[in-house]
Amino acid sequence: MTLTVYRFCLVVFFLLPSGISGSEPDHETDPAKDSSLYQSPFFEDNERCFKCHGQNTYSYTNENLGREVKAIMFSERVIPRGKFYESNHKSFSCTDCHSSDYTKFPHPGELRMEQMYNCIDCHGNDEKFAKFHFEEIEKEYQESVHYQYEEVGFSCWKCHDPHTYKISIRNSSNLKETILYDNNICLNCHADYSHFQLLSDKKEINIVAKHDWLPNQESHFKSVRCIECHTKVNDSILVAHRVKPVEYAVKGCNECHSQNSLLMSSLYKFQSREQRADGFLNGVILNQSYVIGANRNEYLNLIGLLIFLAVAGVIVIHISFRIIKKRK
Amino acid sequence: MSYIYLYPKWIRLWHLLNGLLFIILIITGLSMQYTNKEDNIFLVGFARAVKWHNIAAILLTINYIVFVTGNVITKNFRFYKIERKNFLSDLISQFLYYSRGMFRGEKHPFPVTENRKFNPLQKFTYFMAMYVAMPLLIISGIGLMFPEITVNRFFDVSGLILTDLLHVIMGFLLSVFMLIHIYTCTLGSTPGSLFRSMLSGYHESDEH
Numbered sequence: 001m002t003l004t005v006y007r008f009c010l011v012v013f014f015l016l017p018s019g020i021s022g023s024e025p026d027h028e029t030d031p032a033k034d035s036s037l038y039q040s041p042f043f044e045d046n047e048r049c050f051k052c053h054g055q056n057t058y059s060y061t062n063e064n065l066g067r068e069v070k071a072i073m074f075s076e077r078v079i080p081r082g083k084f085y086e087s088n089h090k091s092f093s094c095t096d097c098h099s100s101d102y103t104k105f106p107h108p109g110e111l112r113m114e115q116m117y118n119c120i121d122c123h124g125n126d127e128k129f130a131k132f133h134f135e136e137i138e139k140e141y142q143e144s145v146h147y148q149y150e151e152v153g154f155s156c157w158k159c160h161d162p163h164t165y166k167i168s169i170r171n172s173s174n175l176k177e178t179i180l181y182d183n184n185i186c187l188n189c190h191a192d193y194s195h196f197q198l199l200s201d202k203k204e205i206n207i208v209a210k211h212d213w214l215p216n217q218e219s220h221f222k223s224v225r226c227i228e229c230h231t232k233v234n235d236s237i238l239v240a241h242r243v244k245p246v247e248y249a250v251k252g253c254n255e256c257h258s259q260n261s262l263l264m265s266s267l268y269k270f271q272s273r274e275q276r277a278d279g280f281l282n283g284v285i286l287n288q289s290y291v292i293g294a295n296r297n298e299y300l301n302l303i304g305l306l307i308f309l310a311v312a313g314v315i316v317i318h319i320s321f322r323i324i325k326k327r328k
Numbered sequence: 329m330s331y332i333y334l335y336p337k338w339i340r341l342w343h344l345l346n347g348l349l350f351i352i353l354i355i356t357g358l359s360m361q362y363t364n365k366e367d368n369i370f371l372v373g374f375a376r377a378v379k380w381h382n383i384a385a386i387l388l389t390i391n392y393i394v395f396v397t398g399n400v401i402t403k404n405f406r407f408y409k410i411e412r413k414n415f416l417s418d419l420i421s422q423f424l425y426y427s428r429g430m431f432r433g434e435k436h437p438f439p440v441t442e443n444r445k446f447n448p449l450q451k452f453t454y455f456m457a458m459y460v461a462m463p464l465l466i467i468s469g470i471g472l473m474f475p476e477i478t479v480n481r482f483f484d485v486s487g488l489i490l491t492d493l494l495h496v497i498m499g500f501l502l503s504v505f506m507l508i509h510i511y512t513c514t515l516g517s518t519p520g521s522l523f524r525s526m527l528s529g530y531h532e533s534d535e536h
Binding site: 215216218219252253254255257258259260290292293295296297300304307308311312315318321322325 | 360361362363364365373374375378379426427431472475476486488489492493496497500504507508511
């Protein structure tokens with residue numbers, strides 16, 4: 001009841017005077033309607049923005065026309081509430097990162113030139129975030145192929161949308177979902193030419209055709225992240241950010257399909273710290289998937305070897321007896 | 329020395345192809361299972377191993393279908409029929425012949441005739457190999473070749489790893505069978521007689 005009254009006041013005091021109102025928020029992803037979602041201390045403040053930016057359409061009163069106008073929100077400016085309140089930055093107020101002048105409508109034009117923060121601006125050299133090694137990530141990014149496009153607008157946000165990004169590999173209980181989430185980050189540009197064109201003049205890449213050399217392509221795409229092959233592993237950070245030029249991408253099967261599987265230092269790095277010790281080499285991989293050549297059972301290997309040696313021994317003894325008998 | 333025509337052309341052809349494909353499958357299978365980043369002269373590279381394992385497996389499956397169909401059409405299956413009567417004692421007496429009797433110059437307890445191609449030990453092992461292990465090997469192999477049709481989780485364990493375990497165990501047992509099979513083929517009237525039989529079709533016997 002209190003919340004309803006508060007929201008009513010919010011609408012009266014903030015939105016009506018400025019003459020703007022958003023379409024009905026999507027109730028399925030409206031944190032106010034879902035107690036399982038994160039309850040932000042800045043929820044009401046953020047609603048000023050989400051009223052318009054939380055969905056595809058918004059409406060405002062055009063004072064010149066003297067009537068309400070409904071308009072489509074530019075897709076790049078739509079921030080789904082549900083995704084924001086599930087993201088890493090869910091506890092933020094919009095104006096923590098954006099100018100408070102954005103609370104005015106129409107937004108002042110000069111705000112378009114607003115300098116955006118990068119990850120390192122907030123997370124760098126901060127003890128609280130030391131375990132994430134943001135400085136090392138920044139260094140890796142500067143050595144990656146993506147860095148050359150920074151001049152034309154590449155930044156951390158191209159992959160990690162600050163409004164919706166969430167850490168997926170840590171504490172992941174479903175690796176398949178994590179892989180899908182992470183791969184979609186790459187595909188957002190590499191499988192969507194309109195995004196790709198923003199940064200590069202290169203021709204459109206057909207991801208499926210480019211990887212037609214890969215056996216069981218669909219299984220690979222579902223079971224490993226793009227970065228497994230396209231980045232250089234760095235042991236000091238959990239997720240490698242040094243994206244290599246395409247000619248240096250991993251193409252050797254046994255980089256992963258082997259006892260010293262590359263995946264143990266990339267995809268399974270986090271889980272491998274608590275490796276299962278049930279006789280399986282690289283047992284942690286078994287928790288989620290199966291990699292030929294990487295999953296080996298030490299006991300089966302030993303039993304197999306013993307059986308083989310026993311059979312070979314019996315054959316040798318049998319041959320010896322036959323030779324002895326023949327000599328007699 | 330007497331000669332009995334026991335191995336018709338289709339069986340000889342099937343047998344030869346089966347043996348060759350199995351050797352390819354053993355080498356490529358071991359290569360996939362034990363591949364490492366460092367090159368190993370005993371193993372084939374992973375990509376090549378996968379390719380040839382798949383090709384050989386498809387051919388082996390077709391060959392197996394030919395074998396089963398041929399057995400039904402030509403009544404060759406009768407040679408694999410295991411007699412319930414004296415099953416265990418027959419197995420033991422054949423085993424004792426191989427381990428003791430043949431060194432004492434005893435006569436073969438189950439000599440080869442037109443109606444008895446295999447001794448009880450052969451019947452049992454061949455039946456187990458061709459009608460139990462092979463189908464399991466082929467079915468699990470199909471499951472690995474098309475992982476999308478394999479059960480994802482089985483009692484919280486990856487369905488693929490269980491399928492792989494079954495495939496590897498069956499592959500291993502059949503490899504051991506092959507080793508023993510090749511060795512026991514030297515136990516004919518001369519060490520090379522049974523190999524010659526599988527080329528000519530005629531079984532050489534000095535017991536008639």
